[in-house]
């Protein structure tokens with residue numbers, strides 16, 4: 127498998143002129159971002175509304191290749207923005223934990239759940255996501271509310287991981303929701319970190335904004351929006367959020383939201399295991415270079431043809 131490293135966004139040098147000389151040296155932290163691995167075991171399907179063919183749309187091998195590439199290029203931390211499984215099966219979570227082990231063992235991992243990780247009543251009742259992975263990928267003995275989960279990214283940035291996944295009897299039309307409590311907590315955290323001179327990045331599963339439909343699966347994902355996306359737009363407009371990272375839609379894209387100090391990037395990582403050949407849907411991961419002013423550059427690691 128060939129992996130192409132594509133610098134897809136370069137941002138001009140940070141505005142540091144007004145800072146004191148001792149603060150001028152920008153410290154860069156490298157954050158990896160991968161999403162929507164949708165791991166499954168083909169032999170266990172059909173189940174939960176999916177066919178064996180649905181499993182073939184995703185490849186654990188592609189995901190493994192991208193995770194290895196992230197390891198090789200060197201990242202200080204990795205965030206996985208949900209849908210690590212296809213239907214929240216126990217074996218699927220085990221595979222995810224195995225796949226991400228190099229990062230979790232090094233305490234360099236943050237994971238948030240996606241709607242597929244809460245696909246069945248059983249997966250929710252057993253707290254499977256939290257017990258198998260949890261916010262740091264190491265699993266929890268007893269499932270307990272764990273978000274917002276805040277991770278320092280060096281001294282100059284912080285990742286605020288939120289849980290937007292909600293269970294619904296019809297998963298295909300169940301929206302995600304952050305909820306007022308998490309939104310309130312996120313606002314306090316963004317304020318605190320900004321005051322301390324750190325860039326605050328938000329990460330969760332669902333999209334905030336969905337660009338006009340390009341592929342059939344976009345129509346599907348439009349039925350599962352983030353119910354309180356308006357609150358995220360408001361948060362970004364009122365407080366200095368450095369970036370919003372998410373998945374859910376299986377095509378990679380970036381949109382900017384108006385923020386207090388200029389455009390705030392909202393980055394969708396697409397799927398890190400999709401077997402599609404279409405350039406926009408090809409399996410990928412991102413590497414962000416971050417300093418206290420926010421994201422300085424974005425590099426895409428794209429799975430090539432085998």
Ligand SMILES: [Fe+2]
Pocket residue numbers: 162164209240242374375376
């Ligand atoms: Fe997904």
Ligand SMILES: [Fe+2]
Pocket residue numbers: 209240241242331373374375
């Ligand atoms: Fe999703």
